[in-house]
Amino acid sequence: MPRTRSYSRVTREALTMLGKLIRIGRAERGLTAQDLADRAGISRTTLSSIEKGAAGPEIGIVLEVASLVGVRLFDHDERTLKMHNARLDEKLTLLPKSVRHTVKEVDDDF
Numbered sequence: 301m302p303r304t305r306s307y308s309r310v311t312r313e314a315l316t317m318l319g320k321l322i323r324i325g326r327a328e329r330g331l332t333a334q335d336l337a338d339r340a341g342i343s344r345t346t347l348s349s350i351e352k353g354a355a356g357p358e359i360g361i362v363l364e365v366a367s368l369v370g371v372r373l374f375d376h377d378e379r380t381l382k383m384h385n386a387r388l389d390e391k392l393t394l395l396p397k398s399v400r401h402t403v404k405e406v407d408d409d410f
Contacts, residue, residue, distance in 0.1 A: 316353035323351040325369030340365050
């Protein structure tokens, strides 16, 4: 029996809010649900799930739909996002490749 993934209240609220923002953006642009679904290359059912705040749709699809209706998830334009991504790449190169838990040496000297 597959286990259902549970999400925190904050995550559920954020998904609901994003769905509403997408629906408002779609309406403000005069797009039908089918128009937006076609532009995003998804089914109308998937778009409906996104607009209802469901956690199931892939994050890339949700970001694409948000972008198509002008929902800005970051307070930056494309150039600024690229600059921030470059800075994050630099930071990532300075971090260790993996994180290892320190192993305590056993003191077996009685």
